[in-house]
Amino acid sequence: MAEVVILPTSAEAGDLAASAIASLVSRRPDAVLGLATGSTPLSTWRALAARGLDLSRVRGFALDEYVGLPAGHPESYRAVITREVVEPLGLTPSLVRVPYDDGPLATAGERYEAAIDAAGGVDLQILGIGTTGHIGFNEPGSSFASLTRVKTLTEQTRADNARFFESLDQVPMHCVTQGLGTILRARHLVLLAFGERKAEAVAGAVEGPVTASLPGSAIQLHPHVTVIVDEAAASRLRFADYYRHAWANRFDWESL
Numbered sequence: 001m002a003e004v005v006i007l008p009t010s011a012e013a014g015d016l017a018a019s020a021i022a023s024l025v026s027r028r029p030d031a032v033l034g035l036a037t038g039s040t041p042l043s044t045w046r047a048l049a050a051r052g053l054d055l056s057r058v059r060g061f062a063l064d065e066y067v068g069l070p071a072g073h074p075e076s077y078r079a080v081i082t083r084e085v086v087e088p089l090g091l092t093p094s095l096v097r098v099p100y101d102d103g104p105l106a107t108a109g110e111r112y113e114a115a116i117d118a119a120g121g122v123d124l125q126i127l128g129i130g131t132t133g134h135i136g137f138n139e140p141g142s143s144f145a146s147l148t149r150v151k152t153l154t155e156q157t158r159a160d161n162a163r164f165f166e167s168l169d170q171v172p173m174h175c176v177t178q179g180l181g182t183i184l185r186a187r188h189l190v191l192l193a194f195g196e197r198k199a200e201a202v203a204g205a206v207e208g209p210v211t212a213s214l215p216g217s218a219i220q221l222h223p224h225v226t227v228i229v230d231e232a233a234a235s236r237l238r239f240a241d242y243y244r245h246a247w248a249n250r251f252d253w254e255s256l
């Protein structure tokens, strides 16, 4: 079972996720981080930036990227990651990749998988979760063995993400995303979720049946997962009291 930590605010959640990253980087200054976009990880990046660590040797692999946006579009995940992660944290731009850059789309997945392998795999993967239960952009029905590939977004995900664009029809239809199989190979998964809108997806991912219908449930197959949620996102968790109890009574030597 995943370790589930329920905290009062997203700021405290971000601080805890930042401490997991900080402790990894202190052991391994060139650690490989899996980077997520979206609003959820923002408190993590903020808390990490506040620590003022030297992260210049850290390597980064984004979870996903849109297909079909004009080059340099401010909502491309390359641009978002540069603005929200690379610059505030002082990462080295050339050490951070997104799954679709230059080069042919048809082989983008293969090239990305090779790059992750060459880096020695992802040490810690930050994950958000979509209201469809997607992680990365692995929409319902995604294979648990899937690797980085092109996917078509659901209309629900396009509508959820329309807030970042001027109108719904500007939201791309396609993306390149790490597969569930890719994500499951990372050595530590840290999934964050905040707010009532995420409560159902969180309950399904943590406690529901392991099913391609809710791609986030793939985390139940991973040996080292930390789920960090606020009270609202935890509101549908059946075993919430147990998670609180276990966290309150953890051993000193236990760290994320």
Ligand SMILES: N[C@@H]1[C@@H](O)[C@H](O)[C@@H](COP(=O)(O)O)O[C@@H]1O
Residues within 6 Å of the ligand: 036, 037, 038, 039, 040, 041, 063, 064, 127, 128, 129, 130, 131, 135, 136, 137, 157, 161
């Ligand atoms: N591709 C991203 C996901 O990686 C992210 O986890 C999810 C949740 O977004 P937010 O954190 O903004 O709720 O939506 C986007 O579609």
